Amino acid sequence: MSTQDVESESDAETDGSGELPQPHTIRLELVDEPGQLLSALQPIAENGGNLLSIFHERGNLTPRGHIPVEVDLECPPDRFDTIVDALRDAGINVIRAGAEHFGETVSLILVGDLVDTDLSHTLHSIEDGAEATVTDVSLSAPSGTQEPSSARLRLATRSGKTDEALTVVRDIAAEKDLHVVEPLTEGSA
Amino acid sequence: MSLKLAILGAGAVGGSVLDLAGDYGHEVVAFADSSSSVSDPAGLDAESVHARKERDGVVGDDDPHAVFDTDYDVLIEATPTTLGDAEPGFSHVERALADDRHVVLANKGPVAERYGDLRALEAESEGTVQFEAAVGGAIPVLSTISDLGPSHVTAARGVLNGTANFILSRMAAEGLDYEHVLAEAQDLGVAETDPSFDVDGIDAALKFVILANVLSDGDAEYRLDDADVEGIRNVPGSALDLAAEDGRTVRLIGEATSSGVRVAPRLVPQGSALSVTGTQNIVQLETTHAGQLNISGRGAGGPETATAVLSDVSRLE
Numbered sequence: 001m002s003t004q005d006v007e008s009e010s011d012a013e014t015d016g017s018g019e020l021p022q023p024h025t026i027r028l029e030l031v032d033e034p035g036q037l038l039s040a041l042q043p044i045a046e047n048g049g050n051l052l053s054i055f056h057e058r059g060n061l062t063p064r065g066h067i068p069v070e071v072d073l074e075c076p077p078d079r080f081d082t083i084v085d086a087l088r089d090a091g092i093n094v095i096r097a098g099a100e101h102f103g104e105t106v107s108l109i110l111v112g113d114l115v116d117t118d119l120s121h122t123l124h125s126i127e128d129g130a131e132a133t134v135t136d137v138s139l140s141a142p143s144g145t146q147e148p149s150s151a152r153l154r155l156a157t158r159s160g161k162t163d164e165a166l167t168v169v170r171d172i173a174a175e176k177d178l179h180v181v182e183p184l185t186e187g188s189a
Numbered sequence: 190m191s192l193k194l195a196i197l198g199a200g201a202v203g204g205s206v207l208d209l210a211g212d213y214g215h216e217v218v219a220f221a222d223s224s225s226s227v228s229d230p231a232g233l234d235a236e237s238v239h240a241r242k243e244r245d246g247v248v249g250d251d252d253p254h255a256v257f258d259t260d261y262d263v264l265i266e267a268t269p270t271t272l273g274d275a276e277p278g279f280s281h282v283e284r285a286l287a288d289d290r291h292v293v294l295a296n297k298g299p300v301a302e303r304y305g306d307l308r309a310l311e312a313e314s315e316g317t318v319q320f321e322a323a324v325g326g327a328i329p330v331l332s333t334i335s336d337l338g339p340s341h342v343t344a345a346r347g348v349l350n351g352t353a354n355f356i357l358s359r360m361a362a363e364g365l366d367y368e369h370v371l372a373e374a375q376d377l378g379v380a381e382t383d384p385s386f387d388v389d390g391i392d393a394a395l396k397f398v399i400l401a402n403v404l405s406d407g408d409a410e411y412r413l414d415d416a417d418v419e420g421i422r423n424v425p426g427s428a429l430d431l432a433a434e435d436g437r438t439v440r441l442i443g444e445a446t447s448s449g450v451r452v453a454p455r456l457v458p459q460g461s462a463l464s465v466t467g468t469q470n471i472v473q474l475e476t477t478h479a480g481q482l483n484i485s486g487r488g489a490g491g492p493e494t495a496t497a498v499l500s501d502v503s504r505l506e
């Protein structure tokens with residue numbers, strides 16, 4: 001599949017529906033197998049989506065051990081659900097699909113007893129409460145010491161909502177007696 | 190013009206002011222520690238005063254309060270910083286202002302905890318109050334704000350505790366844990382035996398409270414209690430490792446903004462202005478028309494802090 005194919009198909013669909021295409025961000029989880037990315041992108045093109053960008057960070061795993069991929073695409077409003085359904089039919093795990101673009105990313109570090117306080121629950125609470133996507137997690141849990149463990153998270157938040165997202169993270173962390181090393185988002189740092 | 194100084198506090202700061210006053214064209218006529226004082230209208234000889242303190246543990250034969258009865262122009266307040274009522278520093282300032290003398294503080298307590306009271310006493314007096322040394326040692330933060338005008342500075346942020354910064358930057362550079370680096374800092378004399386004032390963020394918070402008081406220019410008064418303060422004890426080596434993998438590091442950052450005062454460990458990009466290393470301090474001022482100004486340098490130390498004290502004295506002339 002070439003970019004050419006994607007564009008020509010989406011053009012055809014756009015022309016047909018008569019509505020302006022809108023940007024969407026879809027977050028997928030892929031299993032680390034050859035060809036996975038390609039088969040994930042196919043349903044998008046086949047159903048009238050126009051790929052804008054693919055953010056695919058190798059080496060980073062989701063809490064479930066999969067590879068997170070963020071796809072920005074545009075398509076006519078009535079095609080979006082079809083695309084998501086087609087992806088799910090193809091056995092692709094679609095984590096989040098929305099019209100809003102996740103405009104800002106921030107990194108932060110959680111410190112404390114991350115494992116015993118259920119890290120994956122913590123991450124889900126953050127995603128739900130902060131309306132953010134955890135796009136990257138790195139865990140450092142020193143073994144055989146009393147030192148607390150740390151996790152670096154990268155959050156994709158909606159434009160202008162970073163401060164709100166950080167407030168949510170702070171609250172969730174406080175409930176679990178975790179500490180947050182927040183980024184300095186103001187100024188030149 | 191040569192001014193006559195009376196110094197309260199014979200420690201690192203007071204002692205250095207005694208040593209350096211002559212270099213700035215001023216003379217020290219009275220000098221006190223917690224239990225004694227010495228005075229000489231013709232000016233004290235620094236060497237013999239230090240020798241007496243070294244030998245007998247006192248600076249002279251008089252009561253500390255005798256300094257107020259000498260003929261001095263400026264009181265240098267360099268006794269320990271205390272919280273709450275900020276005593277005995279506050280009463281020292283009160284007494285000098287009541288006598289219409291100028292006061293230069295290195296002591297953060299009265300300016301951070303009782304700013305309104307201090308300004309009210311100053312308004313009643315012929316004397317003025319200066320406190321550049323209380324914020325960032327040698328770094329000319331307050332004089333810069335005064336030159337710009339507080340209304341042209343919308344926020345101040347930065348690193349104003351050398352001990353915490355030393356610990357964080359050593360932990361990051363050497364991959365060592367907090368306890369290890371703290372012990373090293375204590376051996377080097379960078380950290381006190383009881384490091385809590387520094388590592389719990391209180392010292393930095395006092396300085397940012399002072400900055401908030403200066404920036405609000407009478408519209409609001411801040412105290413330590415109003416600040417949101419978190420120290421560095423909860424930053425493990427693993428957090429610094431993760432930060433470094435991502436091109437960042439952790440610094441104890443203070444902020445004085447229109448929404449108040451906050452001190453906490455924060456992620457900042459490696460190599461950025463605020464990621465100063467060792468005991469360096471930095472203040473970043475956000476201005477209305479001139480973008481950001483960064484001022485960095487040595488935030489503590491006897492001669493460094495005495496330099497700020499004596500610059501304040503020179504401004505009185």
Ligand SMILES: NC(=O)c1ccc[n+]([C@@H]2O[C@H](COP(=O)([O-])OP(=O)(O)OC[C@H]3O[C@@H](n4cnc5c(N)ncnc54)[C@H](OP(=O)(O)O)[C@@H]3O)[C@@H](O)[C@H]2O)c1
Pocket residue numbers: 197198199200201202203221222223224253266267268269270271277295296297298322323324326488489490491494
């Ligand atoms: N060191 C710095 O780099 C630095 C920087 C900025 C601001 N400051 C502030 O400057 C002040 C002095 O700091 P420092 O490092 O010089 O402290 P220090 O070395 O601990 O010395 C404090 C001095 O104050 C004396 N003192 C205590 N109570 C007194 C009283 N009631 N009357 C007269 N003298 C009294 C002590 O007397 P004894 O000798 O009898 O114990 C001692 O000589 C503190 O408020 C500190 O927060 C220090």
